Amino acid sequence: MIFAPASITCIFSPHVDSNPKNSGSIGVGFTIERGLQASPSRKTTINGEEWNFPTLDDVLEKVGLEGVEIKASLPFGCGFGMSGAAALATAVLGNLGYIEAADIAHVAEVENFTGLGDVVTQTFGGVVVRKSAACPSRAELERFFWNAEFDFVVMGEISTKDVIGDELKRRRIGEAGKRWTKEFLKKPTLENLFHCSNGFARETGLLELVGDAVEAVESAGGKAAMVMLGKTVFAVNGFEALKEFGEPFKARLDCCGVRRL
Ligand SMILES: Nc1ncnc2c1ncn2[C@@H]1O[C@H](COP(=O)(O)OP(=O)(O)OP(=O)(O)O)[C@@H](O)[C@H]1O
Ligand SMILES: CC(C)(CO)[C@@H](O)C(=O)[O-]
Structure with missing residues (x-):
């Protein structure tokens, strides 16, 4: 298996x-x-x-x-x-x-x-x-290889094909994706991963699909960002706040x- x-x-x-x-x-x-x-x-x-x-x-x-x-x-x-x-x-x-x-x-x-x-x-x-x-x-x-555990909540699907099969959407995402990848490499820490993920999701307009859940975790003192490409959020210290949006689960890196x- x-x-x-x-x-x-x-x-x-x-x-x-x-x-x-x-x-x-x-x-x-x-x-x-x-x-x-x-x-x-x-x-x-x-x-x-x-x-x-x-x-x-x-x-x-x-x-x-x-x-x-x-x-x-x-x-x-x-x-x-x-x-x-x-x-x-x-x-x-x-x-x-x-x-x-x-x-x-x-x-x-x-x-x-x-x-x-x-x-x-x-x-x-x-x-x-x-x-x-x-x-x-x-x-x-x-x-x-970090020692990390994440919280996740799934709020819905996004068709990968609809986004990456569309040349215009690909182009818009492309420039931001390269820049935020470089930004993450300047400081490859868990905290900067959330910062760069949110910067990328905000600039591409994708964040609005899950913005409420990200904000709820941040208001409760945790960190959260969007999982690409899904109406899904990953977080640290976000389990309680994510309960409002679905059934959260935990998974280790x-x-x-x-x-x-
Ligand atoms: N009932 C079903 N539910 C989900 N996928 C299905 C179903 N029946 C067939 N499929 C096939 O499974 C594929 C799932 O691929 P898709 O890229 O959407 O998932 P994924 O890899 O989990 O996506 P992502 O990580 O980008 O969210 C679909 O493209 C489709 O061909
Ligand atoms: C396009 C994508 C976001 C779909 O899950 C993924 O395959 C990726 O990271 O390229």
Whole structure:
């Protein structure tokens, strides 16, 4: 059984090239100790259901597997990079080398507009700063292994495809994403991660989707920011304040990438 961690994107700058291996995003994200598990199977199911999931179909075909059974402990479409996790865990189930498998998952994500940087983050793990937009074998990155626990609340979905499939939206987000990634690297601390994530979300107009929850945590003395791309918030010292917006849960930072359990 292969485990792939969820990927929380805080800042991103999309880059779509004609070669999917050179497409992806520059940005900052991190993995958590929750995600999904994949086991070989004759039929493809997600938590027992059959879905129309082209990203996953592409991976299965490329690695030569008949099907996969995915058990996910977080929702899809809410900013946890679950499509990337499903693609990566499935690719690693095949009999290829690890980095080759990771590249296959990345290409499937990019080609189907279900994600750009998640597979790179999930291949390596920790707080991952993607300094170049490319597949795992080509990406230039920095990683940080903090001892951190986050609070999350999910308030709804955002379609990744609607945002990254639209060239105008991509361009607007792109410039801010690069600048705030650089700003985070000047001082890679937990406090600055919240500062830079909020700066990015505010400038791109994305923050308004979750602004009330972020403000509630800050008024109660905690730190909070938006999870890209979902109506989801991550926080520290935010659990109580987030109860007003849904059912919060806690998860620790995970410093490993995809792995066999
Ligand atoms: N009932 C369903 N709920 C969610 N996703 C579904 C369902 N049925 C099929 N899918 C497929 O699963 C994919 C989920 O990918 P999506 O990129 O939205 O999730 P994600 O990686 O968790 O996103 P993000 O991290 O950006 O929020 C969809 O693109 C769709 O193809
Ligand atoms: C586009 C994205 C924000 C979707 O979750 C993510 O894949 C990323 O960080 O590039």
